[in-house]
Amino acid sequence: MNERDFIALLRPLAGPAALNLDDDAAILTPPPGQDLIVSKDTMVEGVHFPKGRIGGGFSERLLRTALSDLAAKGARPIGYMLSVAWPIGRDPKWLNGFVRGLHDAQESFDCPLIGGDTTSTDGPLVASVTVFGLVPNGEMVRRSGAKPGDDVWFTGTLGLAEIGLAIVSGHAVDLSPSKRLVAEEAYLRPEPRFAFRKVLRRFATAAADISDGLLSEAGHIATASGVQIDLIAETTKNADFGDDYELLFTASARNREEIVEGAKAIGLPLTLCGHVLEGVGVTVEGTVVKPEGYRHRF
Structure with missing residues (x-):
């Protein structure tokens, strides 16, 4: 050909x-x-x-x-x-x-x-x-708008793509057939969250998709916005692996109920994973972390 x-x-x-x-x-x-x-x-x-x-x-x-x-x-x-x-x-x-x-x-x-x-x-x-x-006009959600006092959220479930990659690569994974299929689909066919865009445009102060890991994307938002992002420890279990392509976003705490309702209306899981503080960088319940994530080496 x-x-x-x-x-x-x-x-x-x-x-x-x-x-x-x-x-x-x-x-x-x-x-x-x-x-x-x-x-x-x-x-x-x-x-x-x-x-x-x-x-x-x-x-x-x-x-x-x-x-x-x-x-x-x-x-x-x-x-x-x-x-x-x-x-x-x-x-x-x-x-x-x-x-x-x-x-x-x-x-x-x-x-x-x-x-x-x-x-x-x-x-x-x-x-x-x-x-x-x-x-x-003017409604694109940037990484640079997070403000101290904002909530930090992510959509969907993190970690499925990592399991899916193992399956696609031929590694043994101890899961039921149905769960294997879900994980494989998460890796091969990630779902861009377009159905959530109106909620995102209305309420998000900053956002990024989780391509290089939760900590890495939190670091991008923190750096662009000039703030500190403090994450809840139990939400960071799959913080280093990327490829989930979920959304990480910040929003005013006063809009919490409307954001939850907007996600519920389209059947989108949503996790409150942290808060925006005065300062710089990323912390996990006050402990400073280095948000490396995946980086290509040249």
Whole structure:
């Protein structure tokens, strides 16, 4: 399979802005009163995903994790661009599976392909997506708005993705079949929390998605906001492993009841995990911690 064959596979995924993938460019016009939000993520076979599993699982995870960045901003997705460096000689079945995975993910979030680039490589598969979303003017949720006195929350359940990675990697995991499936899905198909975006935009003072671990993301918010985030110890059991792609956010304590009700209305688990204080950095019940999380080494 060559580059043009692969583009032909991708063409049915293209939205109107992509101009049928014929022009090496796309057209995006934000509606009046909307800000265009842009984010980019990259995955490498053997680093972000086990080697040899680069079909639909890889591509669906790639797009879903990138979209999680938009969810953390309170945005609504409108499209994405894809760039792929395919290993030379890879069986075409993987390319077909890759396209099916993209299809499934973009259909889930009404987020069509609008362009990109393809090439080949002697190394592992490298793929990246640039995602585009919209928020009402001035309503994007940043990392820099946390204030002393705010509550700190995270959505969903942390730690499932770590178990899912072990399963996908072929390690023995002592779980029932149903729980194994839940953990595997948490790793392969993380759920960007778009259904929570209106609550997030209304009440959150700062937010980030949990891609590199709870402590790391708390550190990002604390640094950007110039505050101290003090976490409750029992909520930090899965604090170092990333890949959960849940939301970590801060909000005024006076809005606690409305936030809980907003999450309950969409069936989203929510955990009050700490508080924002005067100071700097991250602590766990007063003990200073170093919020390393996962970091790529160059």
